[in-house]
Amino acid sequence: MNQTAILLERLSALLQQSVRDDAAGHGLLPIHLQVLHYLARANRYSDLPIAIAEYFGITRGTVSQTLQVLERKGLLTKKPDPQHGKRVHLQLTAAARRVLQQTWAERVVPLPEELPPPMLALENTLRTLLLTMQRINGRRAFGICHECIHFLTEASGHRCGLTGEVLADEQTLRICREWTAPATRAAIGKRVKPATAASQPAPRRPRRA
Structure with a gap:
């Protein structure tokens, strides 16, 4: 095994231990906290x-x-999707957000929005490693919405080129199961806000879902 x-x-072992400790402090299992x-x-x-x-x-x-x-502990609620039949969206409660504020991720010193070159290079390397392992294991990538090839910015706002649906600004900063890597990864990992209409190419026609 090489040094990397x-x-x-x-690092993985230390993070897993932190998750176990945090979960136990709230009477939860690690997977419960990870889902939150x-x-x-x-x-x-x-x-x-x-x-x-x-x-x-x-x-x-298991899910x-x-x-x-x-749900029994009052940490999430289920909200039916009015447009998609039996689909149910899962939403965190205020109690769940209080739990998350006490986890290891909140204890780590926050990184600056603009990463210095060495840290940016490390983050991009980890992203590449993650994508490689996901491909090997046949797993979805789950990337950030506004870093996806389907993300479109138009005069009226943001839209998903895959579904054709309008995207609220807040949604574009979240992870998406439909994420697809763009042709170039130059913009990935820069921690920038979604691009403006002036900096985007002409909108593409949405693909069918």
Whole structure:
């Protein structure tokens, strides 16, 4: 095992221990806390039970049991989608957000919005490694909405080129299960706000969902 693999393994072990400790402090299992973290970052295409199964690589049965626990503890609610039949969106409660404010991610010193070159290079390397491992394992990428090839900015606002639906600004900063890497990754990892209409190419026609 090379030194990079050893460092990643050690970092992973420390993060897993932090998640276990944080979860235990609230009477939860690690997967319960991980699902809360995920839902806090998921957009409306991704706050679904099936998306949770895909993101974590777990069975639908495990997802169902996890959601039952979180709902029983008052940490999430289910909201039917009026346009998509039986589809249910999962939403965090105020209690869940208070739990997340006490986790390891909030204890880490926040990184500046504009990363220095060494940190930016590290982040891009980790992103590339993650995408490679996801491809090898046949997993969805789940990237940030405004970094997707389908993200469009028009005079009237933002739109998903895959579904043709209008996107609220807040949704464009969340992760999406439909994310597809753009032809170039030059803009990925720069932590910039969604581009303005003046900086975007002419809108593409939306693909069928």
